[in-house]
Amino acid sequence: MKQPLLGFFLIGLRTVMAGGAVEGSLSVDAMKPAPSRPGYVAPQTKAPVQKAEAAPAIVYLEREDEKYPRTRMGEKVSIRQSGYQFRPAMVAIQTGAKVEFPNLDDEFHNVFSYSKAKRFDLGRFRKDEASPPVLFDKPGVVKIYCEIHQHMRCFVVVLDTPWFVTTDGAGRFSLKNIPPGEYWLRVFQPSEKLLQERVTVTEGQTTKVNLSR
Amino acid sequence: MKAHHWFIVMFCCAAPLHGQATLDKLDDLTRFNSEALGLHADLSFMTDATLFAAEQPEQGLLSTDDRVFFAPRLMTFLDVQLGDRITLHGQMRVDRGFDPGAARGGQVRLDEYYLQARLWRKDEVNVRIGKFATAFGSWSRRSLSWDNPLITAPMAYEDMLPVSDALVPGGLAGFAARRDMPDNKAEWLPILWGPSYATGVSLFGRVDLLEYAFEVKNASISSNPQSWDGVQDGFHTNPTFTGRVGLRPAPEWSFGTSFSHGPYLRESAAALLPAGTSVNDFTQTTWGLDAGYAHGKWQIWSELIAARFEVPRAGGVEVLSGFIETKYKLTADLWAALRWNQAAFGDVPGLTTEWDRNAWRADLALGYRVSERVQVKLQYSMGDKRGNDAEGHHLGAMQLTVRF
Numbered sequence: 001m002k003q004p005l006l007g008f009f010l011i012g013l014r015t016v017m018a019g020g021a022v023e024g025s026l027s028v029d030a031m032k033p034a035p036s037r038p039g040y041v042a043p044q045t046k047a048p049v050q051k052a053e054a055a056p057a058i059v060y061l062e063r064e065d066e067k068y069p070r071t072r073m074g075e076k077v078s079i080r081q082s083g084y085q086f087r088p089a090m091v092a093i094q095t096g097a098k099v100e101f102p103n104l105d106d107e108f109h110n111v112f113s114y115s116k117a118k119r120f121d122l123g124r125f126r127k128d129e130a131s132p133p134v135l136f137d138k139p140g141v142v143k144i145y146c147e148i149h150q151h152m153r154c155f156v157v158v159l160d161t162p163w164f165v166t167t168d169g170a171g172r173f174s175l176k177n178i179p180p181g182e183y184w185l186r187v188f189q190p191s192e193k194l195l196q197e198r199v200t201v202t203e204g205q206t207t208k209v210n211l212s213r
Numbered sequence: 214m215k216a217h218h219w220f221i222v223m224f225c226c227a228a229p230l231h232g233q234a235t236l237d238k239l240d241d242l243t244r245f246n247s248e249a250l251g252l253h254a255d256l257s258f259m260t261d262a263t264l265f266a267a268e269q270p271e272q273g274l275l276s277t278d279d280r281v282f283f284a285p286r287l288m289t290f291l292d293v294q295l296g297d298r299i300t301l302h303g304q305m306r307v308d309r310g311f312d313p314g315a316a317r318g319g320q321v322r323l324d325e326y327y328l329q330a331r332l333w334r335k336d337e338v339n340v341r342i343g344k345f346a347t348a349f350g351s352w353s354r355r356s357l358s359w360d361n362p363l364i365t366a367p368m369a370y371e372d373m374l375p376v377s378d379a380l381v382p383g384g385l386a387g388f389a390a391r392r393d394m395p396d397n398k399a400e401w402l403p404i405l406w407g408p409s410y411a412t413g414v415s416l417f418g419r420v421d422l423l424e425y426a427f428e429v430k431n432a433s434i435s436s437n438p439q440s441w442d443g444v445q446d447g448f449h450t451n452p453t454f455t456g457r458v459g460l461r462p463a464p465e466w467s468f469g470t471s472f473s474h475g476p477y478l479r480e481s482a483a484a485l486l487p488a489g490t491s492v493n494d495f496t497q498t499t500w501g502l503d504a505g506y507a508h509g510k511w512q513i514w515s516e517l518i519a520a521r522f523e524v525p526r527a528g529g530v531e532v533l534s535g536f537i538e539t540k541y542k543l544t545a546d547l548w549a550a551l552r553w554n555q556a557a558f559g560d561v562p563g564l565t566t567e568w569d570r571n572a573w574r575a576d577l578a579l580g581y582r583v584s585e586r587v588q589v590k591l592q593y594s595m596g597d598k599r600g601n602d603a604e605g606h607h608l609g610a611m612q613l614t615v616r617f
Binding site for chain 1: 241244246253335336419421422461463464465507508509510511512542544545546582583584585
């Protein structure tokens with residue numbers, strides 16, 4: 001047991017201390033439009049439904065041996081319900097991390113998912129009422145909805161790798177402190193499309209990648 | 214292969230649907246979105262495969278003399294959004310009748326179609342014109358199989374009363390005798406007939422904690438589905454006025470009061486009426502209270518409905534019916550639902566006997582969401598009309614719903 005722990009420690013230490021970087025840009029697409037609810041059952045809201053934020057793409061590095069330091073499990077992630085939208089609409093977390101879903105609207109939301117990687121239903125909870133953090137303990141894409149407001153959707157991309165980022169407004173990304181080696185650079189687009197490309201990370205150097213084509 | 218064997222086949226097909234990639238693709242293919250035109254169109258589908266096993270004569274609006282009855286249904290919804298103010302909606306159904314068994318050989322209907330416009334900046338004032346669900350009460354909003362925690366409707370929305378829109382009693386004795394007869398599902402009426410998709414115009418909206426809806430339609434809330442289509446059948450009687458005012462003092466609570474008033478007889482009954490009267494003289498007046506509570510895993514709804522029918526040659530008869538319904542999510546995908554229904558009848562005018570048997574019914578259901586597109590429900594109902602064995606006491610039902 002000691003040897004694997006030591007191994008993970010050393011990998012983690014290398015991640016913090018040194019490594020290379022991967023930078024690049026890509027064309028981020030859009031989420032599929034939300035389905036309509038049949039007519040009269042669409043709830044009237046107390047305040048206007050605000051426009052959803054443009055979702056970023058998730059860029060991450062994976063390697064063949066699938067051994068990763070568990071350095072980002074403790075990150076606190078929060079997906080707010082605000083203006084009858086999930087904000088942000090797309091997040092990435094490492095397997096084992098927890099996500100909170102605070103309600104900032106004056107009406108109920110009911111956050112749920114039936115995805116294979118995580119099935120949960122928080123029930124109806126009101127503004128400022130603490131909802132239990134949800135543990136995401138399996139990797140995969142988790143599609144999250146509100147049972148009351150069907151247009152509301154977001155993605156939680158649960159990854160074993162700790163080397164992931166979200167793109168900025170221009171589709172740029174930068175992954176730093178990556179241990180040298182061969183990787184698959186993968187991109188999860190808001191449209192649920194997956195892009196991938198082989199990259200080599202070299203100590204002290206930045207690998208440039210252009211996925212805009 | 215017998216009809217209900219199809220249900221078993223469909224039920225077995227539910228497991229592979231868990232992956233739902235095909236349903237997702239179908240859903241994507243039937244959507245059109247153009248930011249430039251401000252147009253969003255969505256064609257969506259919902260299929261139900263429902264199996265009823267009922268003690269005869271069967272409860273509610275189910276019409277069959279089979280011990281086991283299979284009721285498949287395909288619903289097609291078209292929703293078009295033009296800009297942020299105009300909405301078009303249509304709902305077409307293919308099934309074995311609006312109520313299971315009403316058209317055993319199969320039927321295609323346009324059950325709902327309307328044009329809706331938002332007249333004010335937010336949701337304060339909206340107008341809707343067409344054929345659409347009633348504003349009365351709160352059940353219509355969860356009447357579709359996907360939203361209904363149970364399979365059947367509450368008793369007030371489906372239990373037949375010995376009052377008819379076509380059969381005019383010859384006298385008081387003839388009317389009083391109906392209480393001992395089995396339900397005549399082709400001719401009698403419930404207090405409200407399901408969501409009552411009658412034709413008309415509605416003004417509705419929400420202002421902070423208050424919500425309102427007022428509508429004028431071609432048929433009463435108890436009217437038979439055959440009377441609902443004003444475009445196809447025209448407007449033959451005075452209109453029915455219906456409204457609801459609701460209050461949401463907190464996210465957990467909702468309260469509402471509803472009313473409806475209008476003639477309930479069909480034009481065809483005019484020839485049978487006492488001299489000097491018309492169908493417009495015989496009205497249904499209904500008043501309702503509804504309350505809802507939701508928090509965490511719980512959802513509770515209740516309604517109390519009082520109705521008065523003016524019956525030719527008999528006078529005014531009254532009924533009070535209500536239900537309390539609760540849904541509790543046992544896990545993320547499994548829920549239990551329980552509904553208690555009760556109805557009490559006033560006396561036949563001038564007599565000391567009720568015009569129908571007082572009744573109760575308990576509905577118990579378990580539901581399971583396989584995915585966000587597939588759902589399975591099981592229901593058992595037990596009911597009794599006091600001292601009357603003319604209706605079965607037990608009903609079992611199973612329903613598979615797939616939407617895409």
